[in-house]
Amino acid sequence: xxxxxxxxxxxxxxxxxxxxxxxxxxxxxxxxxxxxxxxxxxxxxxxxxxxxxxxxxxxxxxxxxxxxxxxxxxxxxxxxxxxxxxxxxxxxxxxxxxxxxxxxxxxxxxxxxxxxxxxxxxxxxxxxxxxxxxxxxxxxxxxxxxxxxxxxxxxxxxxxxxxxxxxxxxxxxxxxxxxxxxxxxxxxxxxxxxxxxxxxxxxxxxxxxxxxxxxxxxxxxxxxxxxxxxxxxxxxxxxxxxxxxxxxxxxxxxxxxxxxxxxxxxxxxxxxxxxxxxxxxxxxxxxxxxxxxxxxxxxxxxxxxxxxxxxxxxxxxxxxxxxxxxxxxxxxxxxxxxxxxxxxxxxxxxxxxxxxxxxxxxxxxxxxxxxxxxxxxxxxxxxxxxxxxxxxxxxxxxxxxxxxxxxxxxxxxxxxxxxxxxxxxxxxxxxxxxxxxxxxxxxxxxxxxxxxxxxxxxxxxxxxxxxxxxxxxxxxxxxxxxxxxxxxxxxxxxxxxxxxxxxxxxxxxxxxxxxx
Amino acid sequence: xxxxxxxxxxxxxxxxxxxxxxxxxxxxxxxxxxxxxxxxxxxxxxxxxxxxxxxxxxxxxxxxxxxxxxxxxxxxxxxxxxxxxxxxxxxxxxxxxxxxxxxxxxxxxxxxxxxxxxxxxxxxxxxxxxxxxxxxxxxxxxxxxxxxxxxxxxxxxxxxxxxxxxxxxxxxxxxxxxxxxxxxxxxxxxxxxxxxxxxxxxxxxxxxxxxxxxxxxxxxxxxxxxxxxxxxxxxxxxxxxxxxxxxxxxxxxxxxxxxxxxxxxxxxxxxxxxxxxxxxxxxxxxxxxxxxxxxxxxxxxxxxxxxxxxxxxxxxxxxxxxxxxxxxxxxxxxxxxxxxxxxxxxxxxxxxxxxxxxxxxxxxxxxxxxxxxxxxxxxxxxxxxxxxxxxxxxxxxxxxxxxxxxxxxxxxxxxxxxxxxxxxxxxxxxxxxxxxxxxxxxxxxxxxxxxxxx
Numbered sequence: 001x002x003x004x005x006x007x008x009x010x011x012x013x014x015x016x017x018x019x020x021x022x023x024x025x026x027x028x029x030x031x032x033x034x035x036x037x038x039x040x041x042x043x044x045x046x047x048x049x050x051x052x053x054x055x056x057x058x059x060x061x062x063x064x065x066x067x068x069x070x071x072x073x074x075x076x077x078x079x080x081x082x083x084x085x086x087x088x089x090x091x092x093x094x095x096x097x098x099x100x101x102x103x104x105x106x107x108x109x110x111x112x113x114x115x116x117x118x119x120x121x122x123x124x125x126x127x128x129x130x131x132x133x134x135x136x137x138x139x140x141x142x143x144x145x146x147x148x149x150x151x152x153x154x155x156x157x158x159x160x161x162x163x164x165x166x167x168x169x170x171x172x173x174x175x176x177x178x179x180x181x182x183x184x185x186x187x188x189x190x191x192x193x194x195x196x197x198x199x200x201x202x203x204x205x206x207x208x209x210x211x212x213x214x215x216x217x218x219x220x221x222x223x224x225x226x227x228x229x230x231x232x233x234x235x236x237x238x239x240x241x242x243x244x245x246x247x248x249x250x251x252x253x254x255x256x257x258x259x260x261x262x263x264x265x266x267x268x269x270x271x272x273x274x275x276x277x278x279x280x281x282x283x284x285x286x287x288x289x290x291x292x293x294x295x296x297x298x299x300x301x302x303x304x305x306x307x308x309x310x311x312x313x314x315x316x317x318x319x320x321x322x323x324x325x326x327x328x329x330x331x332x333x334x335x336x337x338x339x340x341x342x343x344x345x346x347x348x349x350x351x352x353x354x355x356x357x358x359x360x361x362x363x364x365x366x367x368x369x370x371x372x373x374x375x376x377x378x379x380x381x382x383x384x385x386x387x388x389x390x391x392x393x394x395x396x397x398x399x400x401x402x403x404x405x406x407x408x409x410x411x412x413x414x415x416x417x418x419x420x421x422x423x424x425x426x427x428x429x430x431x432x433x434x435x436x437x438x439x440x441x442x443x444x445x446x447x448x449x450x451x452x453x454x455x456x457x458x459x460x461x462x463x464x465x466x467x468x469x470x471x472x473x474x475x476x477x478x479x480x481x482x483x484x485x486x487x488x489x490x491x492x493x494x495x496x497x498x499x500x501x502x503x504x505x506x507x508x509x510x511x512x513x514x515x516x
Numbered sequence: 517x518x519x520x521x522x523x524x525x526x527x528x529x530x531x532x533x534x535x536x537x538x539x540x541x542x543x544x545x546x547x548x549x550x551x552x553x554x555x556x557x558x559x560x561x562x563x564x565x566x567x568x569x570x571x572x573x574x575x576x577x578x579x580x581x582x583x584x585x586x587x588x589x590x591x592x593x594x595x596x597x598x599x600x601x602x603x604x605x606x607x608x609x610x611x612x613x614x615x616x617x618x619x620x621x622x623x624x625x626x627x628x629x630x631x632x633x634x635x636x637x638x639x640x641x642x643x644x645x646x647x648x649x650x651x652x653x654x655x656x657x658x659x660x661x662x663x664x665x666x667x668x669x670x671x672x673x674x675x676x677x678x679x680x681x682x683x684x685x686x687x688x689x690x691x692x693x694x695x696x697x698x699x700x701x702x703x704x705x706x707x708x709x710x711x712x713x714x715x716x717x718x719x720x721x722x723x724x725x726x727x728x729x730x731x732x733x734x735x736x737x738x739x740x741x742x743x744x745x746x747x748x749x750x751x752x753x754x755x756x757x758x759x760x761x762x763x764x765x766x767x768x769x770x771x772x773x774x775x776x777x778x779x780x781x782x783x784x785x786x787x788x789x790x791x792x793x794x795x796x797x798x799x800x801x802x803x804x805x806x807x808x809x810x811x812x813x814x815x816x817x818x819x820x821x822x823x824x825x826x827x828x829x830x831x832x833x834x835x836x837x838x839x840x841x842x843x844x845x846x847x848x849x850x851x852x853x854x855x856x857x858x859x860x861x862x863x864x865x866x867x868x869x870x871x872x873x874x875x876x877x878x879x880x881x882x883x884x885x886x887x888x889x890x891x892x893x894x895x896x897x898x899x900x901x902x903x904x905x906x907x908x909x910x911x912x913x914x915x916x917x918x919x920x921x922x923x924x925x926x927x928x929x930x931x932x933x934x935x936x937x938x939x940x941x942x943x944x945x946x947x948x949x950x951x952x953x954x955x956x957x958x959x960x961x962x963x964x965x966x967x968x969x970x
Contacts, residue, residue, distance in 0.1 A: 316806060338808035347806065355806055358799035360866045369796060370807040374787040379788045387730040423807070 004031040006067075007197050008053075008166060010257070013064035015048055015057060022048040024221045025064070030166065030214075032201060033192050035354040037200045037208045040218035041241050041442035046201045050168050053199075055081040069165070073261040085165030089155045089172065097144035102126040105158045129157040133187055147302060149180030154327065156187065167191065168199045171440065173207060177468060180501075185211050203442065204469075205236040206372025215319045217242035240443055251447055252475030255454045259478060260291030264431050264462055269323030271311040281307045281318055287432060288463035294453060297466040297479030298502050304486035305466045306350055310432045313347040314340035324418050327430070341370060346424035350436040356420040357408050363391035364404040366419050371427040393422035398450060412501055432456060433464040438472060449474055470499045482506045548872065548908070552879050559886030566889050567882070570761030573754075574768055578689060578836055580881040582829035584874055586852035588781050589825035589860075591873040594786075596818045597798045597865030598647065598654035603662030604845035606823055607830030609665040610635045616686040616833055617841035625684040629831060636827025638663070640820030648815035657819075662849070670842045678839035680834055688835025690769040700815035701759035702766030709755025713748045720744050727787060735902050770832050772797060777825075782870045794818060798865030810959070854901070855880055858908045879904070 008030040015023040023045045030036045035481045036047045047515055051057050053066060055075030066073045068084055075081040078088070095104045100333070111125070115284050126139040143151060144492070152172060157275055159167055173181040185207060185441040188198050199379050202208055215234060217224040224242050227234050258331050265288045277329045289295050310317035312325060314337035314498035327343060334340045340347070349355035357366055367390045368375055375385040385388060390404040397418045400409060417437065424432060436444040453476055467473050473480055478496050481504035482490040490505035559826065561565040565571055586603050593600045614632040617623040639661075646657040692704035699706070718739055758767040785791035793814050796804035805811050829848070834840040859876025861868025880901060887897045 132629060261546065313806075313809075336808075336810070337806060338810065341808045353798070353804045358796055358803050360799040361795070365792070369792070369804075372792060376789055379790060381789060381792060383785055383787070384726055384729050391730075 004033060006030070007032045007034075007069060008066040010049070010053065011065045011067065013049065013052055013062055015045075015052055017063040022221050023052070023062070026218065026221070026223045028216055028223065029226070030197055030426070033195045034105050034213045035188060035192055035198045035200060035211055037202065037212040037239060038218060039202075039205075039208060039215055039243055041243055041444055043512075044218045044243070044391055044442075045221040046218055047170065048201070048221075050088060050170060050201065050275060053081070053087055054078055054168060056088075058501065062273070066225055067484055079405065082162055083422075085163060086168065086301070087159035087164040088168040088170065089152070089159065090170050095143045095151055095154060098142060100140045100142055101130070101146075101154055101157075102139040102487075103138065104154055105161055106131060106137075107158075109161065125161070126157070129160055130223070132160060133157045134183060147180075149184070151186070152176065152180075153186060164196060166197050166199065167473075168201075171203065172200065173202060173204060176300075179300070181207065194313055197229065201438065205239050205443075208239065209234055210235055215239065219243060225466045234428070239505045251443070252472075253451050253454050255458070257292060257294070257457065257478050258460075259293045260460065262288045262290050263328050264289040266323045267325040267326070269312065269325075270321040271307060271323075272318070272319040272321055275316050277319070280309060280321070283485075285323075285483075285488045287307070287481055287487070287488060287491070289464060291460045291462060292457050293478045294457050294476055296480035297464060297472040297483060298470065298473055298480055299466075299483035299506055303483045303506070305483050306435055307486070308483070309347060309435055309464070309466060310349075312340075313337065313345060313433060316347075332376045341427050341429075344430035345433070346370075346427055346429035346431070347433045348420055348424055349437060350439060352413075352416055352420050356423075357416060359409040360407070362405050363394065363399065363401055363411075363419055364406050366408050367393055367404070367422045367426055370423050374428075379464045388420075389426060391428065397422055398448065412445075414441040414443075414448070417441055417449065418452075419444070421449070429461065431462045431464065434464045436468065438467070438469070470502055473502070474499070520726065528591070546888075548875050548879065552875055553881065555879060555882050556887070559882065559889070563886060563889045567886055568757060568764065569759050572885065572889070573757055574691075574761060574765055577768045577771040579773075579885070580877065581768070581774045582832045583848060583851045583881075584774050584835075584877045585777055585825055585829045585832070585847055587873040587877045588777055589822035589854040590852040590884075591856045591859070591868045591870055592781075592785065592794055592818050593822050593851070594861045595798045595865055595868045596794050596815060597801070598819065599814070599853065600643075600654060600658045600819065600822045600826075602643065602658040602665060603822060603826040603829070603851050604848035605662045605665035606639055606826040607833060607845035607848060608669040608840070608842075609830075610639075611830040611834040611840040611844050612669050612673045612678060615680045615834055616673070618681055618684060619678050624838065625681065625779055627682065629687075632827050632831045633824060635825035635886045637820065639827070640823030641816075644816035644819035647819050648812040654819065660814065665876060669844070673842060676840040679839040685838055685851045687769055688775065688832045688837070691764070691766040691837075692769065692772070693763075696765065701756070705755060705759035707728070708767060708772075709759070711753055712755075713751045716747050717744055721839075732847075743883070762937075767810040770836070773828070777828075778870060778874055780810040781892050781941055785870055790814070790817070794868060800833065802867070820880065832918060851880065852877075854905045858905055860912065876908075930956075 006029055010024045010026065010028040012027055013023050014021065014025055020392065025043065026049055028036075028038075028049065031225070038049065040046045048057070052062050055078050058076045066075075072086060075083070075084070075086075081088075085208055091191065096107065098106070103120070103199050104128050106117075106122050111121045112118060114292060120398045124138055130137070130139060131155075131368050133156050135150060135153045135157070137146065137150065143154060146154065156167070157390070167188075172184055172188075176184060176351070181204075188211065195418045198214075200208070200211070212229050214229060214232075216241065219242070227238070227242075253466035265286075269282055269285045270280060271282040273281050287295070297308075307317050311320065312334065314334050316337060316351050325334055330406070334343060334345070350406050353359065358369070361369070364386055368381075368386050372381060373383065375382050375389060387404060393399070399411070399418045400415050406487070408416055411419065418431050421434075437453075438449050440450070453463055455466065457478075465473065465476060474494070474497060477497075480492045480494065480502060482492070482502055484506055490501075492505070535678060556567065586607075591604070592599060610632045613635060614628045617631055618625060621816065643654075643657050643661055646652045648655045692702060692708070694702050696703040720743060724740060736797045793804065793809045793811075796807065796809050797811050797814050801811055828846060833844060837844070855877030856868060856873045857863070857876070858879055859868065859872035859874070861873065883901060883904060884897060887900065888894075891899075
């Protein structure tokens with residue numbers, strides 16, 4: 001790779017926000033047809049760097065220079081960087097759900113003559129582009145009817161239409177399942193064959209290791225090192241060491257589980273899709289949780305894991321059809337969220353920004369928000385008690401913020417997740433359902449979250465952990481249920497679980513009873 | 517992970533002044549309060565002292581009390597993410613029923629007031645039901661209400677005016693009765709002024725004690741002293757003005773009603789679980805619902821409360837005018853909404869305070885009054901009011917984009933050299949709907965699509 005011409009050079013980029021230096025003389029060199037990964041913890045400055053490159057932060061708001069294809073570039077907005085051939089695909093997809101695939105691909109770039117859009121031409125080109133990204137859907141399909149994985153592909157088709165030379169992908173596989181991720185990574189490799197360079201930001205180190213030609217590590221706003229994978233080789237530990245600046249001994253904390261009796265049981269839980277009445281999203285699912293046990297739920301995206309959890313948590317999803325919930329041997333009714341909370345159940349949602357937090361609130365208000373009654377007399381909130389409670393969690397969970405008066409929107413993803421965990425720990429639950437608790441947060445914070453899970457189990461609480469990352473499930477759980485198309489397909493004790501067994505049960509409906 | 521880095525705390529001078537109104541108050545609120553003071557001083561000079569003349573002040577309070585009462589309810593509605601266009605029509609409808617009940621059915625005035633409140637309650641329940649339980653957006657429900665109740669007012673009163681008995685006009689144009697020794701001032705007003713001054717001192721003392729107990733960063737003592745001295749000076753000055761006006765005048769009863777409502781509702785929105793839930797629903801109703809907030813109930817109560825306050829405003833309006841007519845309350849809703857937004861509320865909900873809205877309402881009130889004293893015609897007054905609304909919110913939006921609280925806030929902000937970078941915080945609002953969201957399509961349809969404030 002080292003002999004390929006340099007397509008992009010970012011020289012000594014410094015970007016300051018009021019009171020903080022987000023980037024400090026960061027340099028980045030990308031060669032033509034290279035897949036270049038940027039690694040770093042959350043808040044290290046990866047996204048800021050990419051925003052500088054794509055013109056989100058226009059020329060003049062940062063110091064340093066960007067040389068793209070031999071010229072110094074001074075992008076004044078995203079559009080000017082796109083004209084130059086740099087296209088960014090954000091973590092949060094920027095498609096318009098109500099429009100069709102074709103309309104989205106050509107949005108702002110419609111083929112037209114005399115101001116009139118030539119839809120025939122657009123559709124013909126859309127089909128071509130879709131074929132290139134390996135998507136077989138009808139180009140007239142509304143984007144809202146596509147899964148996240150396919151939407152990602154539409155985004156890339158849109159980028160290809162703009163004759164992209166450098167594609168920037170911010171956490172492209174964060175919301176994808178393994179098969180979709182694999183397809184996407186293959187596609188990126190294919191683009192490389194056509195001379196399109198990619199910059200990829202990802203927390204999934206195995207993917208980075210598999211796909212990158214070069215890796216630049218950023219820590220605390222500084223570029224630490226660039227690893228040339230083709231000559232030097234790389235492994236995950238090497239990347240982690242660069243990111244955190246020290247060796248992470250063990251990503252999963254040691255624990256000796258003290259598992260008690262079954263205290264929570266769900267029997268024959270069946271739930272209908274909220275809109276399509278004939279579709280059962282959860283089918284006859286039964287499972288148990290013991291005290292002090294961490295129960296993993298493995299399943300591909302769309303398998304119904306989240307739907308199962310949310311429907312149990314006060315029927316927050318879908319239309320309830322049938323099923324019973326037992327706690328401590330007695331049947332309990334969970335008709336709404338407050339009944340679930342009162343029964344000692346907590347649900348940490350998979351999307352902390354959309355479902356977990358009010359981003360306008362500060363830390364203390366967020367932490368107490370699910371059980372205000374605990375710090376209120378009558379209906380009046382005692383703000384001294386509130387402050388004390390929040391402060392206690394800030395310290396014990398090590399939420400990185402100067403005070404609990406800080407707004408949660410100013411926190412990094414890992415710290416926001418800790419606030420959400422604190423919010424649910426504050427409700428004194430017996431059962432915590434954690435839905436993708438480590439999504440989109442950095443390695444260091446992940447380890448801390450695993451520690452919190454361990455402590456919760458040690459206190460005798462039951463923990464259900466839903467995760468798309470198999471290593472994480474295998475590292476944290478005592479027992480793992482697999483879900484496929486809304487039904488529980490297997491119940492595997494940890495000593496018999498391995499990625500292959502799990503994957504098999506996650507992709508087929510056949511029920512194999514491995515438990516005695 | 518490393519230990520939280522202790523942020524070097526800078527203090528002293530200007531920054532501490534920013535803490536005068538508590539760390540909870542946004543820079544925006546301090547800014548708008550500053551604007552109010554500037555406007556008052558400007559008109560006081562421009563009108564040669566007429567603005568702060570007792571008679572004018574009494575007028576100012578009487579003329580604006582009802583709009584400010586509406587603003588109290590409106591800020592709660594807007595914080596919850598809705599809007600209410602029907603308040604003017606509801607005020608008019610309740611007004612004519614109350615007036616008729618006294619004029620034709622010979623209700624004693626206390627009973628008429630109770631009737632008015634009950635009507636506000638019933639109308640509010642009606643509108644709240646449509647918004648919260650049927651899921652029709654509040655804009656539509658209250659647009660319908662605006663037409664329905666305007667029509668009902670004119671149908672009921674045959675588009676005629678109904679005069680009310682003199683005893684009743686007390687709540688709209690009355691004053692605190694005088695008693696006790698002749699001090700050349702109204703003793704009742706003096707007493708109220710004294711109580712307010714004492715409350716200010718006690719409140720500040722309690723706030724400091726709470727801060728100590730929470731171990732949070734406290735402004736230096738001199739800031740508190742300056743704050744108390746300033747506020748008490750304003751109260752003493754205002755008291756003497758109101759108490760020392762024409763014989764027989766003093767602080768208006770409508771002003772007392774407004775003051776009591778402001779205190780009560782400030783407490784409700786700031787300190788009660790109900791208040792917290794309003795902000796939670798407006799900030800992110802998905803998260804609120806998954807935290808056990810009964811969002812339908814909150815929406816219902818907020819809409820109902822608005823109509824009750826509209827009935828109060830309507831009754832005060834009738835009492836001030838001495839009669840209820842077909843054109844009562846026209847445009848009140850817009851004045852109230854303008855007050856709320858000038859006072860710092862966010863269009864998408866989740867942000868706004870009672871006190872901010874009252875200050876916003878006073879800005880409009882003083883502008884109105886001052887311009888009229890200067891002989892500026894109603895045409896130009898409207899143009900100026902419109903521009904003030906636009907510029908106030910414009911500055912707010914602009915400063916948010918720049919990542920700064922506001923012009924005043926920028927100068928007074930406590931800059932933290934924290935390691936917690938606000939990187940991309942201004943763009944971190946989620947625009948995408950989550951893949952699996954709580955299912956409540958009725959609720960969703962009544963919500964604005966974007967969750968980005970302003």
